[in-house]
Amino acid sequence: MNVGHVMNEPVDDLSAQEIYFISPEFKVEIVYQELLPKLLIYDEHLYVMIGLWRQHTDFIDKFADTFKFFHMPELQDNYVHTLFKYLQSGNIQLRAKVCKAIVQILAH
Numbered sequence: 001m002n003v004g005h006v007m008n009e010p011v012d013d014l015s016a017q018e019i020y021f022i023s024p025e026f027k028v029e030i031v032y033q034e035l036l037p038k039l040l041i042y043d044e045h046l047y048v049m050i051g052l053w054r055q056h057t058d059f060i061d062k063f064a065d066t067f068k069f070f071h072m073p074e075l076q077d078n079y080v081h082t083l084f085k086y087l088q089s090g091n092i093q094l095r096a097k098v099c100k101a102i103v104q105i106l107a108h
Helices: 024-048 053-064 073-089 092-107
Strands: 003-006 019-022
Touching: 019 024, 024 053, 024 073, 053 073, 053 092, 073 092
Parallel strands: none
Antiparallel strands: 003 019
């Protein structure tokens, strides 16, 4: 099943519409494209709140499990820097989850 996306054109003028069909294998990339900026902003806000280390570990743990679902070099380029900051300044639980995330990045 293909998904159609219609550009900002009048609905009643079908000749002026541009329709792009997204094949099923690229749906994941479209979701990732929408999700990437939100994840980076969330992680940035979470990093500022140092006292929420349990939320940091939960986020990193669950997020590391999703690395296998996407080809995401942009996120890895931006996120690895944050992981190294957590590795330098975090507690033992946070460091363990960061190490898991780094291994997942290297594996995929």
